[in-house]
Amino acid sequence: MSETQAAATVEVTAKDLQGEGVLFCPNPRMPLWSNHPRVFLNLSQDGQGKCPYCGTVYKLKDGEHLPHGH
Template identity: 75%
Template sequence: MSTIQTPAATVEVTAKDCNDNGTVFCPNPKMALWSNHPRVFIDLSHGGQGQCPYCGTAYKLKAGEVVGGHH
């Protein structure tokens, strides 16, 4: 019997959504409380995207956004 998995969400963020070091945290404030897992920081400063190891939510910078002090 195979299990059908729902694709994880992709969250587009702006540089303002990121911490000073180019990270965002998951679960993010918009997620439902029932879906909480330990808070992890996703580094977007290298390549502009990352994925949560717990829930699979992908985070990516919106087009044209830059983090990590690279102007």
């Protein structure tokens, strides 16, 4: 990997979220060699979150809405 390579941005849908705006990294599509401890990220504030381990940014796709609680 190049030092100048930018961190990945992953667009997610409301269906990808666990609960109210939460998802985890590493995501199931990442290769095994890139695994790190599981981190839960909350997208409910501004529709995006950044993994503190690998720098992957998860962003809610345009037009998607976060599910609301009961």
